[in-house]
Every structure is written in C-alpha cells, then in structure tokens.
Amino acid sequence: MLETTRERPVMPAVPAVQGRSAGAAAGNGDAAGTGTSRRRAGRPSAALLDKAGITTAALELINRKGYDGLTMAGLAKELDVAPSALYNHVASKRDVLLLVEDHLTSLVDVSDFSAAPWEDAVRSWAWSYRNVFAEHTPLIPVIAVLPVTDAPQTLAMYETVSKGFLDAGFPQERIVSSIVALESFIFGSAYDVTAPEDIFDSGSMAESTPHFTAAVRSASSGRALVRPADVAFELGLEALISGLGALRAAKKQ
Template identity: 40%
Template sequence: MARPRQALLTRERIVEAASALVDAEGLDALSTRRLATELSVQGPSLYNHFATKSDIVDAVADAVIEQVDVSAFGTFPWDEALRRWARSYHAVLSAHPNIVPVLAQGPGRRPGGLAMAEAVYGALVDAGWSYARATHIGALMRYLVTGSALGSFALGFDVDPQLYDRYPHLGHAPRLAEHHEAVDEGAFELGLDLLITGLTARYEMGTR
C-alpha cells in the first residue's frame, strides 16, 4: 500500500502555522523547533523558505497587516477613509494581540506594512496635507490603534472591592472587567472621533 504523501512545505504553510502558534501561545512560544514539530517536518527544512526566525516573525506580522482594509482611501474623503481604515486596523490587531508588539515597531521592510503606509500617506498628501503633517497623522493613528490593541484597560483592575477602600474614586473599578469590551471599544471610538474631529478642524482652517 502506498504511503500517503506529505503535504508540500511552502512559505504559506509555514506562515499559517506560525500565525496560529503566536495567536494561541504568544511570541515566546514560536521557535523553529516547535514550528517544525507543528508542521511534522525537520527543522532545517524551514530554512529553505526563511533565513531566520526573525524572517518568519516578519512574515506573520505582514500576514496580519494584509488583512487590514485600505480600500476606503481613494473612495471616500480623507477623513472618512481614515476613520474606516482605523476601525479595520483596530479590529484586525485586536484579533491578533500577540503580534502587536512587532507591528508597533513599524513596517520595517515588510511589503504589506509598506503598502498600507503608502495608501494612508498617499491619500493624505493627495487630500492637501503637507508631507510633515501626513507623517504626523500616520504616526498618531498608529499610536492610537496599536496602543488600544496591546491590552485591555478595563481588565487591568482587580475585581476585589475591598482593595479600593483607600481609593474612593475607583469604587466602580471592580465592575470594569464584566464590561471590558464596551469600555475598551468605547474608549477607542472616543479617541478616534476626537482625533479626526480635531484634524478636520485644522484642515478647514488651512492648517495643513
């Protein structure tokens, strides 16, 4: 009886397995040995596709960024496009929080990250923002999105009510955890709205 053929090892399979591992267990769990085990291959075979573990991490990060929808740029006015993109960016990173520390460092040489930066920066410049201001806006949006995706503000408080006897203004803190999704999403939306409202005001004043 013929032995079943082993699935061909490809960059796509490696990235898919690495992404699943990072999502499930975090960046520290990712090693070439562990990845080879997950793929049922010998470790050295990974190096036919990636020179280093860092290259694999970069590919995982880029695979996440490629899920962000940038189609609003060139379709909607700059402010609405920025809002739609930020929401997509936030949703994607929130679904993959373990890779956010890598993404927070910037696109580096990753094609997907550079393509997203090109779409955002190009749309802002085309809308009339100066090169400097477009750069500031791109950086500011990244701070908002990656910062909000790094962890939950609401889950950062202990649920023991007695802990807050000495902190009367934090009396409601133990209840934040049960409403963490609404709290965190509301905070992101408030920040996004204030940011775009402020930018729109500057734009209309001609301060670009």
C-alpha cells in the same frame, strides 16, 4: 540545450504539492515527528518549504495554540519537517513573526481611502487595523521597530493611507506624524482589547481610592452591550480625527 530534460523522469506518485496553501501533512508518507516512516536525510526532489507555506502554518498554529504555542519546533511539526529545516528559509523566529505581521497587514481595510470622505476612511481603517492586531498583540513590539522595507504589504498600506491624507488636503510634512500618532493609538488600544474584564477592580484598596473607584463604577453602569475597550477606542479615535482633521487645508477639488 539538452534534449530529454523536460521529460519528468519518474516522480513516484505524489503530485508534488506546492505552495501548500493550508492544512498540514500533504497526504504522503510523513516525516520528522508524527511517528511513522521518517523521510531520509538529504534534499528532497520537490522543496517542502517556502515562505508562504511557513506563514500559513504559523498562522494556523497561532490560531490553534496562541503565541505561546508558536515555537520553531511546533512550526516544524506542523509542516512535517525537522526544526532545522526552517532555517534554510528564515533566519530566526523573528523572521517568522515578520512574515505573519506582513500577512496580517494585508487584511487591514484601506478601501475607504479611495472613495469615502477622509474622516470615514480614517475611521474604518483604524477600526479594522485595531481589530486585526487585537488578536495578535505579541506582534506589536515587532511591528513598532520594523523597518518598512522588510514588509511590502505594510509599505503598501502606508502608501494608500498617505495618498488618502494628501488628497484630503493635508500638508505633506504633517502626514507621517499624523499617521504615526494614529498608529500609536491603534497599537495601544489593541492591547486594551485583551485586558481582563475586572482590570480596574481596586479590590481591598477601594477606600483609599474613592474617586477612581467611583469613576470605574459609573463607567460600567450601562455596560455589557459594548465592551469598555470599544468605548475608549471610539472616544479617542473621534478626538484624534477631529483634532488632526483641523490640520487640513480646504482642498479636495
């Protein structure tokens, strides 16, 4: 129907930047916030926002200012838009965190599950998972309660990992519990990475806690090469791998 509909009438000049991969302010006249020449109210010809753009802008903001700097107002400014405009695309700030979480999950390395032995696959997956979220601990409370339905990339990760466990000979009814146990350890360990160096310094109460103080001292004797958090993570992970590995039946061909 309709003849000349596809003519693309005028389009002032701007090539209608879409998807807005990264980098702020798409060249042209800016709007709410930066200072010059507000955009006038009303729906613009080409949409300024979408979930992908919001996600990358949020990540950019987090990298630059940390999670304290991630505010709806700041995000809006990053996107050169009024804060209320965001609410046409997300229902709440938690929604933004969800978008970020799902994106980050896609960065977790699950590749070894299709090639390497189960132990090696779990090892590389767990290290990768921990390292990604160690930089994003404020997301952990969100993830922990997040129904997987709302996070397609997260669901995809679970699928790959589940299949890896099944192929390795795990009894089906133990797979979810095993993954949950590993994940719990991973999330807890991610926090650990962010702890200050001197977190175990007992200070003035050192005399009243001799055993602990001695243990802390001897733990840090051969340090500085590896972070304490890495030592603890390796220790716990290897314990989990060998403990959980014992559940396997000898399958896999």
